[in-house]
Amino acid sequence: xxxxxxxxxxxxxxxxxxxxxxxxxxxxxxxxxxxxxxxxxxxxxxxxxxxxxxxxxxxxxxxxxxxxxxxxxxxxxxxxxxxxxxxxxxxxxxxxxxxxxxxxxxxxxxxxxxxxxxxxxxxxxxxxxxxxxxxxxxxx
Amino acid sequence: xxxxxxxxxxxxxxxxxxxxxxxxxxxxxxxxxxxxxxxxxxxxxxxxxxxxxxxxxxxxxxxxxxxxxxxxxxxxxxxxxxxxxxxxxxxxxxxxxxxxxxxxxxxxxxxxxxxxxxxxxxxxxxxxxxxxxxxxxxxx
Numbered sequence: 001x002x003x004x005x006x007x008x009x010x011x012x013x014x015x016x017x018x019x020x021x022x023x024x025x026x027x028x029x030x031x032x033x034x035x036x037x038x039x040x041x042x043x044x045x046x047x048x049x050x051x052x053x054x055x056x057x058x059x060x061x062x063x064x065x066x067x068x069x070x071x072x073x074x075x076x077x078x079x080x081x082x083x084x085x086x087x088x089x090x091x092x093x094x095x096x097x098x099x100x101x102x103x104x105x106x107x108x109x110x111x112x113x114x115x116x117x118x119x120x121x122x123x124x125x126x127x128x129x130x131x132x133x134x135x136x137x138x139x140x
Numbered sequence: 141x142x143x144x145x146x147x148x149x150x151x152x153x154x155x156x157x158x159x160x161x162x163x164x165x166x167x168x169x170x171x172x173x174x175x176x177x178x179x180x181x182x183x184x185x186x187x188x189x190x191x192x193x194x195x196x197x198x199x200x201x202x203x204x205x206x207x208x209x210x211x212x213x214x215x216x217x218x219x220x221x222x223x224x225x226x227x228x229x230x231x232x233x234x235x236x237x238x239x240x241x242x243x244x245x246x247x248x249x250x251x252x253x254x255x256x257x258x259x260x261x262x263x264x265x266x267x268x269x270x271x272x273x274x275x276x277x278x279x280x
Contacts, residue, residue: 001167005191008148008220012265021264025237026222027141048222050190051145075265077217080148082166082188097165124161125152125215 004083015057079128087133155197219268227273
């Protein structure tokens with residue numbers, strides 16, 4: 001069901017500083033920060049050969065990562081995003097197995113323009129999991 | 141410098157339960173748990189096509205993840221491990237850039253039998269980073 005680790009998301013209080021640190025201390029390629037007001041975040045990607053690290057800074061008053069940063073003011077690891085080929089089938093299987101989906105269980109369009117769902121971290125041992133639908137078998 | 145995301149480590153209070161949840165709810169392939177008393181953990185790997193998720197349960201009295209689980213009893217995201225081709229060169233570059241290495245800065249042999257270092261999470265916005273030396277350019 002999980003075909004690929006799309007990204008690992010890290011919440012940071014200052015994206016410019018975090019991007020500079022990843023570039024300067026780790027020699028990493030970091031994308032230009034992109035403001036996504038409809039998702040309440042500014043995002044930059046650290047590109048590694050096999051996956052991406054997503055650096056997230058809150059944007060606006062209702063940012064979905066504001067409460068996380070209130071609890072972890074230095075920042076921290078926020079979620080893991082896995083790709084699935086059929087997000088509704090994945091959701092149905094998860095519910096049958098007893099796992100909970102956050103919000104209303106209806107996939108929303110995520111920051112990458114594809115349908116996403118978030119799973120309840122209590123059902124996955126404290127880890128927040130995002131599922132993102134990526135059609136096609138090229139990565140499976 | 142970072143050639144590959146080797147794994148993302150998740151601390152869990154009960155590895156058998158976590159492995160069952162990843163298998164049953166997410167359809168994931170999870171390895172047989174392996175006890176590593178010299179590293180203070182029992183480990184199982186969730187294998188995704190492009191990287192691994194490492195599920196860690198404390199083992200013994202001096203487990204390096206015991207304090208994390210004392211703070212996060214449900215479990216949580218523990219660290220990201222990146223591969224580098226030359227860990228001493230990476231360490232020297234990190235120190236020059238002002239980042240701190242945990243312990244004495246001398247690479248130790250990690251759970252995969254290769255030299256590893258951990259970087260100070262305060263210098264990386266609350267994320268604990270492991271570097272693991274994997275020689276050769278096959279993944280670069």
